[in-house]
Amino acid sequence: MPTVTFLPSFRKTEVAQGSTILEAAQKAGFHMNVVCGGQGKCGKCTVMVRSGETEFDREKFGNFFSRDEAGEGACLSCQTRVMGDVRVLIPEGSLVQEQQILIDTPGVPVELDPAVWKYALSLLPPTLDDPSPDLSRLLWGIEKKGGPKEGAIYAPLEVIRQIPKVLRESGWKITATVALVPGGYRLINVEKGNTTSHCYGAAVDLGTTTVVVYLRSLIDGSIVGIGSNYNRQISCGEDILSRVNYAKRGGLGKLQSLATESINAALTTASNSAGIDRDDIYEVVVAGNTIMTHILMGIDPAYMIEEPYVPVVRRHLTTAARRVGLAVGENSGLFIFPAVSDFIGGDIIADILASGMTETNDISLLIDIGTNFEVVLGNRDWMFACAGAAGPALEGGEVLFGMRANPGAIEQVSLDLDTLEPSYRTIRNQKPKGLCGSGLIDLLAELLRACVIDRTGRINPMISHERIREGRQVPEFVVAWRDETSIGKEIVITENDIKALIMSKASILAACQTLMNQAGIERSAISRIYFSGAFGNYINKDHAIMIGLIPEVPVDRVITMGNGAIAGANIALLNRKKKRILDEIARKIAYIELNADPSFMDEYTGSCFLPHTDLSLFPGVERMLDQCRIRRVSP
Amino acid sequence: MGLTPLSEWSGQIGELVIGATRTDGGTRSHAVTIGGERDLPYIGIPPSGHIPRVAYELTDDPSLWQSAAIRTIGDRAHDPSDWAAFAEKELQPDLIRLYLSSTRRRGFSDLSQIGKTVEAVLQATKLPLIIEGSNDPALDSSVFRKIGEAAEGERVLLGTAESGRYRSAAAAAMAYGHSLIAQSPIDINLAKQLNILLRETGLPHDRIAIDPYTGALGYGFEYSYSVMERIRYSALKGDTDLAMPLISSAADSLTVKEVREAEGGDADQAAVAWEMYSMLPATLAGASIVCVRHPLSIAGLKSAIASLWNGQKSVGV
Numbered sequence: 001m002p003t004v005t006f007l008p009s010f011r012k013t014e015v016a017q018g019s020t021i022l023e024a025a026q027k028a029g030f031h032m033n034v035v036c037g038g039q040g041k042c043g044k045c046t047v048m049v050r051s052g053e054t055e056f057d058r059e060k061f062g063n064f065f066s067r068d069e070a071g072e073g074a075c076l077s078c079q080t081r082v083m084g085d086v087r088v089l090i091p092e093g094s095l096v097q098e099q100q101i102l103i104d105t106p107g108v109p110v111e112l113d114p115a116v117w118k119y120a121l122s123l124l125p126p127t128l129d130d131p132s133p134d135l136s137r138l139l140w141g142i143e144k145k146g147g148p149k150e151g152a153i154y155a156p157l158e159v160i161r162q163i164p165k166v167l168r169e170s171g172w173k174i175t176a177t178v179a180l181v182p183g184g185y186r187l188i189n190v191e192k193g194n195t196t197s198h199c200y201g202a203a204v205d206l207g208t209t210t211v212v213v214y215l216r217s218l219i220d221g222s223i224v225g226i227g228s229n230y231n232r233q234i235s236c237g238e239d240i241l242s243r244v245n246y247a248k249r250g251g252l253g254k255l256q257s258l259a260t261e262s263i264n265a266a267l268t269t270a271s272n273s274a275g276i277d278r279d280d281i282y283e284v285v286v287a288g289n290t291i292m293t294h295i296l297m298g299i300d301p302a303y304m305i306e307e308p309y310v311p312v313v314r315r316h317l318t319t320a321a322r323r324v325g326l327a328v329g330e331n332s333g334l335f336i337f338p339a340v341s342d343f344i345g346g347d348i349i350a351d352i353l354a355s356g357m358t359e360t361n362d363i364s365l366l367i368d369i370g371t372n373f374e375v376v377l378g379n380r381d382w383m384f385a386c387a388g389a390a391g392p393a394l395e396g397g398e399v400l401f402g403m404r405a406n407p408g409a410i411e412q413v414s415l416d417l418d419t420l421e422p423s424y425r426t427i428r429n430q431k432p433k434g435l436c437g438s439g440l441i442d443l444l445a446e447l448l449r450a451c452v453i454d455r456t457g458r459i460n461p462m463i464s465h466e467r468i469r470e471g472r473q474v475p476e477f478v479v480a481w482r483d484e485t486s487i488g489k490e491i492v493i494t495e496n497d498i499k500a501l502i503m504s505k506a507s508i509l510a511a512c513q514t515l516m517n518q519a520g521i522e523r524s525a526i527s528r529i530y531f532s533g534a535f536g537n538y539i540n541k542d543h544a545i546m547i548g549l550i551p552e553v554p555v556d557r558v559i560t561m562g563n564g565a566i567a568g569a570n571i572a573l574l575n576r577k578k579k580r581i582l583d584e585i586a587r588k589i590a591y592i593e594l595n596a597d598p599s600f601m602d603e604y605t606g607s608c609f610l611p612h613t614d615l616s617l618f619p620g621v622e623r624m625l626d627q628c629r630i631r632r633v634s635p
Numbered sequence: 636m637g638l639t640p641l642s643e644w645s646g647q648i649g650e651l652v653i654g655a656t657r658t659d660g661g662t663r664s665h666a667v668t669i670g671g672e673r674d675l676p677y678i679g680i681p682p683s684g685h686i687p688r689v690a691y692e693l694t695d696d697p698s699l700w701q702s703a704a705i706r707t708i709g710d711r712a713h714d715p716s717d718w719a720a721f722a723e724k725e726l727q728p729d730l731i732r733l734y735l736s737s738t739r740r741r742g743f744s745d746l747s748q749i750g751k752t753v754e755a756v757l758q759a760t761k762l763p764l765i766i767e768g769s770n771d772p773a774l775d776s777s778v779f780r781k782i783g784e785a786a787e788g789e790r791v792l793l794g795t796a797e798s799g800r801y802r803s804a805a806a807a808a809m810a811y812g813h814s815l816i817a818q819s820p821i822d823i824n825l826a827k828q829l830n831i832l833l834r835e836t837g838l839p840h841d842r843i844a845i846d847p848y849t850g851a852l853g854y855g856f857e858y859s860y861s862v863m864e865r866i867r868y869s870a871l872k873g874d875t876d877l878a879m880p881l882i883s884s885a886a887d888s889l890t891v892k893e894v895r896e897a898e899g900g901d902a903d904q905a906a907v908a909w910e911m912y913s914m915l916p917a918t919l920a921g922a923s924i925v926c927v928r929h930p931l932s933i934a935g936l937k938s939a940i941a942s943l944w945n946g947q948k949s950v951g952v
Contacts, residue, residue, distance in 0.1 A: 454832055456798050605824040613824045615831070615876075629835065 002082050006030065007050060007089040021047055021054070021077035021088055026235050033094050034235055036242060038078035044238075046094050049073040052086025112221040114201060115180040115333075115576040116282040119145045120194040123172045134163050138190070142176055148185040153178060155187040159331065166190050177282055180576060181333055182318055188282065188331035198280040200224065202270075202328065203569035204263055205347065206288030206296060207231060207370065208240050212566045213266035214573075215274055215281065221574050225274030227266035232258040233295075239392075240291050240372070241305060247295065248302045259296045260325035267327060281328040284321045285579075287337040287569040289345035293317070296324060297336065304342040311342050315583050335572065335579065338586040343387030348374045349582055350568025351532045355561060358383070358585055362527035363519075365512060367550060368564065369394060369535045373508050376589070377515040377526075383585075384515045386592040390507050393500040394437045394535060401479075401491045403434035408486060410439040410479065411538055415446040417631065420465055422446075422479055431486035435479065435493065438538040443479065443493055444501055445543035448610050449625070451632040452477060455610040457498035505549040506607035511594060512551055513603045518592055523551040523617065532564030545621060548611025552618045644871035648672045648684060648923075649841045651814055651880050653730060654763025655790040663789065664761035667729055669844075669923035670880035675867065676921055677943050686944050687918040689936050690765055690926040691728035692884065693718045695752050696736040701889035703906040704928035715752055716759035723760040726933045731762050732794075732884075732926055738769035738778050746781050753785035765792040765816070765882075765924075768804070775803035783811035792816060792844060792882075798829045805836040814842035816882055821848050821858050823865045823877070830876045840875065844882045844924065851887040852913040859883070860920045867921035884926035885913035907931045915939050 001014040004024040013028040022045055025032050036042035043064035049056075056075040065074045077094070121141035126132060132140075139150040147153075166174055170192035177189035177199070199219050205212040208231060215225040233255050236246040247255055263286075271278050286293065290311050294301040297319070299312050321334040337346025348368060357364035358380050366376040374387040396402030396409070403409050407428040413435075415422050424439065426432050435443065447453045452460060452468065459468060459475040467478040474495040482490050516523070529550055531539065541558045544550050550558070561567065572579045594600045606613040611621050648670040655661025672684030694700050697712040711717040719731050733756055735749055753766060766786065769778040780803075782793065794816035796804040801817070808815040817833055819825035826847050833843055847866060849859040863881055870878035888894065888909040897905035910932040914925035918940055927933060 454835070456828060456832065458799065460802070462802060602824065605822055609824075609828050609831075613827050613831070 002052075003085045004028070004082055005085075005087045007087060015082055017083060018081050021049075021075070021080045021082060021086075024082060025077060025088075025090065030090060031095060031230060031232070032077060032090075032235060034078060034237060036078075036237065038237070039242075040076050040079040042238075043076065044094065045077040046074050046091060047077045047080070048089040048091065049075055049080065050087040050089055052082075052088075053084035054080050054086055055083055056080040110221075110571045110574050110578070112218075113575045113577060114218040114283070114573065115579070116188075116199060116201065116218050117147060117178050118196040118199045118219075119147055119176045119178065120196045121145065121174055121176055123167065123174070125168075125172050134167055135160060138163060138167070138174070138176060139187070142178060147178060153185040153187050154183065156331065159187050159190060162190055166192055177329075179282060179331075179333055186331075188333070189329060195280070198276065200276060200281045201283040201285070201573045202267060202281050203566060203573045204266075204284060204286040204288075205350075205563055205566035205569060206259065206263065206286050206292045207347070207565070208243070208289060208292060209234065209238075209370070211262045211266050212563060213263065213270050214566060214570055215267075215270045215276070216570065216573060218282070218574075224276065225270035225272075227269030227271075227273070229262050229266040229269070231292075232262045232265075240289070243295070244291060244301050244305050247300065252295065252298065252300060255295045256298045257325060259292065263296075264325075264327045278327050279329045282332045283335065283573065284326055284328055284332060285335045285337075285569045285573040287346045287350035287565040287572075289347050290339040290342050291345070293336050293339065293346055298324065309342045311339055314339060314341075314586060316346075316579070337569070337572070338583050340385060340586050340589045341387075341591045343372065344374055344376075344385045344589065344591060347565035347568075348376060348385065349586055350566075350572070351530070351561070351564030352376060352383075352568070352585055353571055353578060353582065354564045354567035355528075355530045355532075355559075357528070357530070358581075358588075363521060363525050364528040364530060365515075365526050365551070366530040366532065366564075367508065367512070368532040369508065370533045373511065375508070375511045375515055377512075377519055377521075378589075382519070383589045384518050384592055385589045386511050386515060386594050388507050388511055388594050390504040391500060393497070393504040394440065396434065396436050396440070398500045399435065399440065399497040400494055401434040402440065402497070403436055405436040405438075405538070406433075408433035409436035410434070410491070411436055412540070413439050413442040413446060413479065415450050415452075417450050417628065420450055420452065420467055422467075424479070432480050432484060432491055433487050434491060437535050438540065440493070440497075440501055441505075441543050441547060441549065442540055444498060444610070445540070445546040447477060447493075447498075448547065449628050451629060453498060453610075456608070457495065457502045457610065459495055459498075502547075502608055502610065505547055506604055506609075509548050509550065509607040509612065510600060510603035513607070514594060514597055514600050515592060516551070517599060517603075518597075523553055526551065526553055527557060529553055529558045530564070531558065531560045532562070545618070546611060546624070548607060548609070548618060548621075552611070552620055644673060646673075646871045646873040646875070646878055648867075648870055648880055649878050650685070651792075651841060651844055651923075653765070653790060653792045653814065655788060659790070661789045662757065662761065663763050665763070666790070667763045672867075672871075672921075674871070676919055680946055682944060685923070687922060687940050688729035688924050689914075689933055689940070690730040690732045690882075690884075690924050691722050691726055691930075691933055692732045692734060692886070692926050692928045693722065694734040694736045696740065699736045699739065701928060703889045703894060703902060704930075706903070707930055716755035719756045719762075720759040722930075723762050726930050727937075728762070728927075728933050729937070730765055730792075730924065731756070731760055732765035732767065734767040735769070735778070735782070736767075738774060739771070743769070743774065746777055749778060749781045750785040753782055757786060757789060763791070764789065765794060765926075767794040770795070770797075770800075772800040772803075775800055776806075779804050779807035780810075783807035783813060786813065787811045790814065794818070795846065796829065796833065798825065798832060801829065801832055802836060805833055805838045808842060809836075809838055814844065816844050816846045817879075818846040818848055821850070821855070821862050823847075823862055823869065826862070826866055827869075827874070827876050830879065834876070840879060843879045845877070845879050846882045846884070849883045849885045849913065849917060851885045851891050852909055853893075854887060854891055856885065856913055856916070859885075860916060863917065863920035863922060880923035881921050882924040882926070883914065883917040883920075883922035885910065885917070886926070886928065888913055889928055903929070903931060907935065911936055911939070915943075918943070
């Protein structure tokens with residue numbers, strides 16, 4: 001079998017002749033950036049073949065590379081077949097990189113009332129006078145300690161098998177763990193000695209891109225460890241559709257194990273940092289989008305992406321965590337947040353739970369921007385939700401110098417309105433490599449404020465300034481000169497980038513407007529706008545309003561809740577009563593199918609303008625822009 | 636007996652004046668005012684605002700024109716000033732719309748000829764003019780400046796600004812005192828967006844005519860009709876960014892299959908019918924200027940509009 005050697009690390013792997021370089025790289029443990037799922041469409045998995053025999057259709061995929069790159073042997077790893085021993089360089093940009101993953105959770109006060117209890121018991125050994133069986137002794141002990149009644153606790157066979165030995169070897173001093181599961185109380189573990197202080201639970205956000213785990217003590221509710229990790233399914237396709245397609249091609253099993261692997265890796269990080277044993281994790285609560293949770297449970301997601309788009313389940317799911325491969329205590333339970341529809345998943349239910357919007361009469365608007373976007377409008381009595389694709393622009397995709405929120409990404413930009421000189425901040429203060437979502441939104445708002453672009457995003461060609469120039473195809477604005485960046489070229493934003501951003505923001509605003517129309521409310525009736533998701537946390541709220549990403553409300557009504565999914569999962573882990581209302585929340589939500597709503601297209605076209613065609617919806621922004629224009633005309 | 640208006644609208648369509656007479660510093664025999672409506676078209680006796688006007692379209696490059704339109708024009712088609720003089724005298728449209736189609740030829744560069752053509756046409760006819768420039772962003776600036784300059788003082792309606800290329804046209808309109816056609820592709824939001832963009836260049840609202848783009852009858856006309864209606868409703872409801880008069884030209888009417896394939900005398904009849912049946916409904920949807928290319932469409936259209944306006948039975952159509 002041919003050997004593939006990867007540079008610069010010289011990591012080697014053997015693959016069958018005819019395998020793709022991508023397969024070889026994955027086998028060697030590289031997390032390649034594969035946005036399209038290996039279909040040769042995204043150009044992100046570029047590698048340089050240094051030597052050896054390969055097959056690659058340079059004509060078909062040539063437009064992904066510059067002449068220089070082609071000269072260095074650039075190929076798409078997913079489309080290049082290994083025909084003999086080869087040496088391949090993987091550029092840094094082709095690997096999934098460490099990302100600014102959101103792990104803060106809002107300090108939502110929640111009463112500790114978990115679904116797992118540990119009881120330290122000191123039992124009397126049986127005698128000829130008192131020959132009650134081991135299990136009865138144990139359960140009576142629990143009852144005496146204030147736990148559930150003996151007859152109310154179910155003891156599964158695998159625990160019963162351990163009881164006689166544990167009781168006798170421990171000198172009848174043991175710790176019993178009882179969990180409340182849908183069937184009632186269940187004895188899930190019996191250990192020697194007193195281990196009551198070792199009682200933990202895990203809250204998990206299983207995202208399409210990232211996995212975040214919080215380990216919490218179920219004794220006092222404290223956070224003992226946090227772990228985060230890429231969702232390793234990325235190597236099977238970056239977006240959710242390519243994952244489903246991968247599952248359709250017989251890859252469900254692989255996706256399922258990658259999902260558990262990703263969670264396990266995050267669990268390991270968290271428990272290692274906390275110095276605890278993963279076997280002491282007695283409950284796992286997972287919030288994730290509908291497709292992710294289906295895949296985690298090994299349920300075929302194929303039919304969800306076809307008309308009429310129905311998920312298999314719309315209620316919460318529970319099972320033993322080990323059954324799906326999670327590396328936690330043997331009989332620990334797994335709780336999966338319910339989903340509403342294929343596009344409104346448990347992560348959104350978790351957002352809603354964390355925001356507390358269902359606990360008040362005030363109307364809130366909740367927006368979750370991730371790989372897709374979801375919008376929920378409502379209060380304790382009613383809720384509407386919709387979901388859509390905003391395109392990848394807001395996450396840095398389809399933008400020439402767009403990138404995820406990795407180190408080196410420009411995350412904040414402001415422009416001097418007189419000189420048009422930008423000042424920016426990058427993640428980790430590294431030399432800039434590109435622009436991430438929050439930086440792009442800043443840039444859009446600042447270019448508008450400086451009258452460099454008009455309301456459709458076109459660069460004003462009448463301004464003569466060294467940063468404004470005709471690019472290869474369309475006009476562009478130079479954000480950073482070559483000597484400022486770490487990529488050996490200038491970082492610019494082009495008119496096409498701006499157009500893509502406007503289309504993205506328009507679909508989100510149009511979704512908000514459509515829900516507001518459906519509910520018959522004006523923006524003044526909205527008392528809170530919650531931003532959830534990695535993207536929303538770093539966003540400049542004023543700028544988000546200025547470009548018309550969200551309806552104009554007083555900026556103090558906009559709350560960035562960070563990762564709402566993990567916050568919701570934490571709440572449900574710590575307080576079992578909250579779990580009970582989740583199905584009700586899911587049932588209460590009326591899902592609006594945007595494609596079936598005839599007004600959506602109108603709203604969308606109206607929103608493809610900065611901030612919106614109906615300027616009366618953004619009176620504050622208008623006043624500000626008017627001043628900018630006056631300033632521009634009379635400097 | 637007429638209809639009494641049923642609704643009380645809060646908005647009014649702005650007025651737009653095309654053409655300047657001697658007293659206004661121009662050489663036109665009269666000016667045409669359009670717009671000013673406070674209600675839906677043809678409602679009330681007399682209806683509010685100004686009567687819809689008919690513009691006759693001609694070109695400086697007949698090779699790019701539909702043959703149905705120039706069949707009866709003869710050699711005059713090779714000289715836009717002759718053509719315009721003939722039109723004013725024999726066809727009597729309310730306005731003449733001159734297309735400087737030559738600028739749309741590949742490799743066009745003869746800017747001085749543009750100036751000469753505009754001056755010659757201004758000499759040849761005293762009717763108010765609509766003048767269409769290039770549709771190439773690279774040429775716009777020089778072409779619109781040339782037209783603007785050559786027609787300075789005549790208050791022409793310049794065409795056409797689109798959202799992707801509006802700055803040069805707006806600049807020429809403002810510099811030389813003309814008005815501007817703002818064209819958008821059959822969408823009320825896009826129409827409004829362009830008007831806002833133009834306002835922000837400094838062009839006043841009373842110098843904009845909205846062209847929502849008109850498809851030929853049977854080839855998308857109903858979309859245009861509905862967009863024109865919606866624009867009018869929004870304007871009457873008080874949206875000042877849409878309260879400009881509408882101009883409509885179903886220029887494709889003469890290239891539709893039914894007209895192209897008609898033979899002999901039928902060909903003229905089909906061409907006229909197609910233009911009439913597009914442009915009369917356009918006035919019902921709210922158009923203030925309707926444009927035709929077939930010489931025989933003008934009289935019938937004017938008469939039909941007049942009879943709707945006066946609430947009388949039509950004569951001679």
